[in-house]
Structures are given as C-alpha cells and as structure tokens.
Amino acid sequence: MVAFGKVSLVGLGAIAGIVSVMGVRLASAQSPTSTAAAATAVLTADTDVAQLRGGYITNSSGMKLVASGPFVLTDLAAARAGTQMRVYVVPGSACPTSNILPTFETEVASHGMRIGVPTGSVACIPGSNSNMSWAGFVPY
Numbered sequence: 001m002v003a004f005g006k007v008s009l010v011g012l013g014a015i016a017g018i019v020s021v022m023g024v025r026l027a028s029a030q031s032p033t034s035t036a037a038a039a040t041a042v043l044t045a046d047t048d049v050a051q052l053r054g055g056y057i058t059n060s061s062g063m064k065l066v067a068s069g070p071f072v073l074t075d076l077a078a079a080r081a082g083t084q085m086r087v088y089v090v091p092g093s094a095c096p097t098s099n100i101l102p103t104f105e106t107e108v109a110s111h112g113m114r115i116g117v118p119t120g121s122v123a124c125i126p127g128s129n130s131n132m133s134w135a136g137f138v139p140y
Contacts, residue, residue, distance in 0.1 A: 045139045046074065054135035060127035063088070063095035066134055069117035073136040077109035080130035085110075088124045089117050095124035 045051045057064050086102035117123045
C-alpha cells in the first residue's frame with residue numbers, strides 16, 4: 001500500500017483494513033482489535049499505482065485501442081510538437097472504422113485532464129506520423 005501523507009479522519013475509528021468509500025480507498029493502520037484511532041492515509045484511484053495505466057503508440061496508421069472502460073484518460077503527448085492528437089471514446093469493444101467526431105482534439109501535450117471512458121466503451125487514438133504516449137487510471 002502506498003501512502004501519500006497522513007490524514008485524520010473523524011468518526012472512522014472503528015474501520016480496520018481497506019475500505020472503499022465513493023472512489024477513495026482508506027488504508028487504516030489500526031489493528032482489528034484496537035479501539036484507538038490510528039493515522040490513516042487517503043488513497044485515490046489517480047494516485048494508486050495499482051490503478052495506473054499507460055502506453056506508447058509508435059508511428060502507424062489506423063485506430064489504436066488505448067483502454068476499455070471504466071477508465072479515465074489523464075495525459076496525452078506526442079514526440080513531435082504540433083502533431084494533431086485525437087481521442088475517440090465510443091461504445092462497444094472495438095475502435096471505429098468510419099469517420100466520426102473526436103471526443104478530444106489538441107496539438108499540445110495535455111496533462112491532468114479527465115476524459116472518462118464509461119463501462120462498455122473504449123478509448124482509441126488514431127495512428128499518426130509521430131510517436132505518442134498516453135496515461136490514465138482505472139477508477140475504483
């Protein structure tokens with residue numbers, strides 16, 4: 001378990017182990033038999049290394065599957081400045097083969113964004129003349 005600092009949680013003194021609350025994991029340092037509240041770390045899906053995903057797309061043509069939902073795309077960058085980058089989020093399990101409007105389009109590296117890919121959908125990036133990298137996380 002990775003902890004990113006200590007957080008005091010009022011009213012959760014009886015929690016032991018790992019609990020998921022609205023997409024946030026609470027990692028308790030308290031033993032199951034203890035009655036005293038212990039310092040607790042809050043771990044969100046976007047900071048949990050077990051939930052992080054990423055990849056690299058080399059020069060190619062055609063659509064490349066990035067992730068199946070549920071997924072949140074957070075970063076997209078091209079090796080060559082000015083490269084047109086598009087992300088398509090479509091229902092189903094395969095990338096589109098016909099022309100559709102992109103969900104997201106940019107020519108600059110984007111970091112910290114939140115493009116949601118719902119369950120039953122996929123995120124795809126078309127091939128280009130530049131290598132591209134992407135990153136994101138699987139929500140709890």
